[in-house]
Amino acid sequence: MFRIINNLKNLSLDISPVVTDTFNVISVRWRRNPRKPIWKGTAKSKIFRVPPRPNIPEEERLEITRLYNKYRTEVKSINNYLTSKYNVENQQEDDKDLKQKQFEADLAACMKLNDEWNAKQKILREARTAAELQDLIKLAQEKKLITLEKRSQRLKEAEEIVKEQKELSKHFILPEMLDAEIEKSLANPVDHNFALDKEGNRIIGRETRPPLDKKVEKIRQ
Amino acid sequence: MPYKYIGRTLDHKGKTLWEIIGNLKNCGIGRVIARNMFERYPEPTFMRILEVEAHPSPEKITMDDRRRVKVLVDYTFRAKRLPEPLIIDAISYKADYKLIPKDEEANYCKGNSIPMKLMPKMIELPPLLKELVIRDNIANNEPIDKDNEIEIAYKRGPFANFRPVKENEKPDVEVTLGVGEPITPSLYKGIDLKQSSNVRHNKSQ
Numbered sequence: 001m002f003r004i005i006n007n008l009k010n011l012s013l014d015i016s017p018v019v020t021d022t023f024n025v026i027s028v029r030w031r032r033n034p035r036k037p038i039w040k041g042t043a044k045s046k047i048f049r050v051p052p053r054p055n056i057p058e059e060e061r062l063e064i065t066r067l068y069n070k071y072r073t074e075v076k077s078i079n080n081y082l083t084s085k086y087n088v089e090n091q092q093e094d095d096k097d098l099k100q101k102q103f104e105a106d107l108a109a110c111m112k113l114n115d116e117w118n119a120k121q122k123i124l125r126e127a128r129t130a131a132e133l134q135d136l137i138k139l140a141q142e143k144k145l146i147t148l149e150k151r152s153q154r155l156k157e158a159e160e161i162v163k164e165q166k167e168l169s170k171h172f173i174l175p176e177m178l179d180a181e182i183e184k185s186l187a188n189p190v191d192h193n194f195a196l197d198k199e200g201n202r203i204i205g206r207e208t209r210p211p212l213d214k215k216v217e218k219i220r221q
Numbered sequence: 222m223p224y225k226y227i228g229r230t231l232d233h234k235g236k237t238l239w240e241i242i243g244n245l246k247n248c249g250i251g252r253v254i255a256r257n258m259f260e261r262y263p264e265p266t267f268m269r270i271l272e273v274e275a276h277p278s279p280e281k282i283t284m285d286d287r288r289r290v291k292v293l294v295d296y297t298f299r300a301k302r303l304p305e306p307l308i309i310d311a312i313s314y315k316a317d318y319k320l321i322p323k324d325e326e327a328n329y330c331k332g333n334s335i336p337m338k339l340m341p342k343m344i345e346l347p348p349l350l351k352e353l354v355i356r357d358n359i360a361n362n363e364p365i366d367k368d369n370e371i372e373i374a375y376k377r378g379p380f381a382n383f384r385p386v387k388e389n390e391k392p393d394v395e396v397t398l399g400v401g402e403p404i405t406p407s408l409y410k411g412i413d414l415k416q417s418s419n420v421r422h423n424k425s426q
Contacts, residue, residue, distance in 0.1 A: 050228055059405040066404055074398070076374040077344060085368075 233317035248273035268294035300334035
C-alpha cells in the first residue's frame with residue numbers, strides 16, 4: 001500500500017523505486033466534529049420519533065443492488081490481488097523445499113521427544129502393573145479364605161439339622177406299627193367336645209352330664 | 222378501543238419456531254416450515270424438521286426474550302437443497318416462521334432453481350492501478366502485459382448460482398469495469414454507457 005501511495009504522489013516520475021514494505025492505513029470516515037458520544041443514548045426530544053421507512057422504487061433498488069454487488073466483487077478482487085502480491089506471508093510460501101525441511105526437522109524432534117516420553121512411561125507402567133498384580137493376588141487369597149470359612153460353617157449347620165430330625169424320627173409311626181397303633185387309638189377314643197356352665201367350668205366330653213343338684217338328689221332319695 | 226401500534230414497522234410476519242413446534246405432535250418431526258421473509262423470491266424456500274431439542278423457557282416471555290429451540294432441518298433455499306442438515310438455534314426466536322399444512326406441502330415445495338451461470342475468470346485492472354503495475358513491470362524488467370488482468374473474487378458457497386469458467390468453457394456474460402449492463406436501462410436515459418466506458422478504457426491506455 002505504501003508503495004502505491006508513494007507512486008500516487010510521484011506520478012510524474014518515469015520509473016519509481018520498488019518498495020515492498022507494508023503497513024496498515026486506517027481511514028476515519030464521516031467524522032463529525034463535535035459529535036455526541038454514542039454512549040449518551042437517544043436525545044430526549046428524539047425518543048418518540050419514528051423514522052419513516054425508505055421508499056425506494058423496485059427498479060432503482062434492483063439497479064443499486066447490482067451496482068453494489070459489482071463494486072464489492074471488484075474491490076475484493078483487487079484486494080486479493082494486492083494481498084497475494086505484497087503480503088510477507090505469501091512471499092515466504094513460495095519456498096516449498098524449505099517448508100518441507102522445516103516440517104521434517106520438526107517432526108523428527110517431536111518423534112524423539114515422544115520416544116523419550118514413551119520410555120519413561122514404560123518403566124512407570126511396568127512397576128504399576130506389577131504392584132497391581134500383587135494386590136490382586138492378595139485379594140484373591142483373602143477371598144478364598146472367606147469362602148472356605150463360609151463353606152465349613154454351612155456344613156456345620158446342615159449337620160445340626162440332620163441331628164435334630166433324627167431325634168424327631170423316634171416318634172414316627174412306621175408301616176409295621178400301623179395296625180397296632182390303629183387298635184390302640186380305637187380302644188382309647190378321645191372326645192374333644194366340651195361345654196361351659198355358668199361359673200365358667202369346662203365340662204369335657206359330649207356325653208358327660210353335669211353333677212346333679214342337691215334338690216334332684218333329694219327327690220330321688 | 223382498538224389497539225394502536227406505535228414504532229417502526231416490521232418485515233417479519235408469523236410465529237416463533239417454538240410456538241409452532243411446541244404445539245405439534247412429536248414436535249413436528251417431518252413437517253415443513255417456511256419463513257415469510259424468503260417468500261419475496263419466486264423460488265421456494267422451506268425446511269423439513271429432522272430433530273428437535275428444546276431450550277428452557279425464559280422466566281417471563283416478552284418480545285425481547287422469547288423462547289428459543291434447537292432444530293436440525295433439511296434446508297432448501299431458493300429451490301437449492303443444502304447437502305447437509307442445518308442447525309437452527311440462534312434465529313429460532315424470530316417471529317417469522319409459518320407451518321405449511323400437509324396437503325399444501327407438495328405444491329409449496331415445487332419449483333426449479335436458477336440455472337448455473339458461467340462467469341469470466343479474469344477482469345482487467347482499473348486504469349490507475351494498471352498504470353502502476355506496468356511501471357512496476359518496466360522497473361523489474363518483466364513483460365509489460367504481466368498481471369494486467371486479475372482473477373475475480375466471486376462469492377462461493379452452496380447457494381451461489383454462478384461460477385467462474387473452467388478451461389475450454391465460454392462464459393455466458395461479459396464482465397467489464399465501469400457501470401456494466403444495467404437491469405433497467407430507463408434509469409440511464411440519454412447516457413451512452415458503451416461510449417463512456419470506451420472513452421475511459423482508451424484514456425487508461
